[in-house]
Amino acid sequence: MIKFSHQQQSFLSAAVCFLILSMTGCETSADKDRTEEVARIEGLTFDNYPRVDGSTSCRHLNEIIACKLLDVPYTWGIPLVDEWIVSPDYEHIPEAYRDFFWQRILTSQTHGAFMNLIDGNADIILTHRTMSPDEKAHADAQGVTLTETPVARDAFVFIVNPVNPVKSLTVTQVQDIYTGKTTNWKQVGSHDAAIKVFTRPRNSGSEEVMRELVMKGLGMGDFPESQIGSMVWVFSEVINNGDAVCYTFLNYKELIVRKSDSEAPKIAVNGIFPDKETISNRTYPFIAEVHVAIRSDLDRNSMAYKLYEWLQSSAAHAAITESGYIYND
Numbered sequence: 001m002i003k004f005s006h007q008q009q010s011f012l013s014a015a016v017c018f019l020i021l022s023m024t025g026c027e028t029s030a031d032k033d034r035t036e037e038v039a040r041i042e043g044l045t046f047d048n049y050p051r052v053d054g055s056t057s058c059r060h061l062n063e064i065i066a067c068k069l070l071d072v073p074y075t076w077g078i079p080l081v082d083e084w085i086v087s088p089d090y091e092h093i094p095e096a097y098r099d100f101f102w103q104r105i106l107t108s109q110t111h112g113a114f115m116n117l118i119d120g121n122a123d124i125i126l127t128h129r130t131m132s133p134d135e136k137a138h139a140d141a142q143g144v145t146l147t148e149t150p151v152a153r154d155a156f157v158f159i160v161n162p163v164n165p166v167k168s169l170t171v172t173q174v175q176d177i178y179t180g181k182t183t184n185w186k187q188v189g190s191h192d193a194a195i196k197v198f199t200r201p202r203n204s205g206s207e208e209v210m211r212e213l214v215m216k217g218l219g220m221g222d223f224p225e226s227q228i229g230s231m232v233w234v235f236s237e238v239i240n241n242g243d244a245v246c247y248t249f250l251n252y253k254e255l256i257v258r259k260s261d262s263e264a265p266k267i268a269v270n271g272i273f274p275d276k277e278t279i280s281n282r283t284y285p286f287i288a289e290v291h292v293a294i295r296s297d298l299d300r301n302s303m304a305y306k307l308y309e310w311l312q313s314s315a316a317h318a319a320i321t322e323s324g325y326i327y328n329d
Helices: 006-019 056-070 109-118 133-142 171-179 205-215 231-239 250-256 276-280 303-311 314-322
Strands: 052-054 074-077 085-088 124-127 146-160 244-249 287-295
Touching: 052 056, 052 109, 056 074, 056 085, 056 124, 056 205, 056 250, 056 303, 056 314, 109 124, 109 133, 109 205, 109 287, 124 303, 146 205, 146 231, 146 250, 146 276, 146 303, 146 314, 171 205, 205 244, 231 244, 244 250, 287 303, 303 314
Parallel strands: 052 124
Antiparallel strands: 074 085, 124 287, 146 244, 146 287
């Protein structure tokens, strides 16, 4: 199977949406529910826009922010893998800047984004987590400190196969499954079958959130044969395995891969279902915050620092909300 980089996917999706928009069902930015105008950053241009990196799960947020701040129309489309992505309308970008979105708006995934920020190859990043211990050690070795600030909320959710009758698990039951203490679905009131536990690689965004937010220091069981390398593959594995369980972010499930609960149902935790209301009032147990991170020595007069401040202001509300997250008010 041919695999394409995120930058190649953006280009191909943009081309497909531009050529056959009416046939593919791409959504334009005008089709989205936009109730607020965006307050732009004075003096921000294609030339001085910061180098922005981030996780796969925050890619669309980074791209929507850039489009809004630079007044570039965009479409939502499906590339050659099952992810909906934001594709800027290149006809509205001056020819000299046609490479802008794959030179300045990067998706190096969570670990790669942190390493780029620490090493000075990115000015600002957006991810679903803060630094991992490995990344902190690298930053310390480089004499670098980061400033990490939450700007939005999401839910960290567990998905199962639609044939699985389980509808809710307690926090303890989830922890017991992932320590390896619970190995059969009947132990949590479901069907009699061995639990197929899927995980993500260390330093991936969702894996580190799983360890910190859910496991809270409990040792993860050893499931090496069930490690999933890509966020999008989580859904194909769970959909094709009736006894599977894995984790993802609600925003990624509903806006990026757009898998319904009839295909990959998310389950309640402690009887509380993850949705916008339970994220807003923080009653859902696993709230994952989207963080913006910069180097602590970033020039306060730079456009990168101005973007960092903008993301914490009410001016960012429209972009964050349109990206499917809950704005931190």
